[in-house]
Amino acid sequence: MFAHVFGPPELEIIEHAYKLACDRLARSPFHDAAKRLEQERALRERLFFFAQRGDDAESLCERVLATVPESWIAMPPRPSSSRRRDRRVA
DSSP: OOOOOOOHHHHHHHHHHHHHHHHHHHHSTTOOGGGHHHHHHHHHHHHHHHOOTTOOHHHHHHHHHTTSOGGGTSOOOOOGGGOOOOOOOO
């Protein structure tokens, strides 16, 4: 299997993209702090998967954030069972 070896300049870009992505997730109003470490580990794995020669940190960050589950950055939908029916008195 082919494994890409990243040089120091590429690793620096990946690290910068990682910091940008973590900061963006942390600033999301729906960010789940309890899952922070798990999400950061997954971000780092995604960054190495998506990194390409010639990337800059901002575009790599954008490409990776476009792949994260929506629940990481958006409010999850309410379960339908939590909705109460409107009972009107006639």
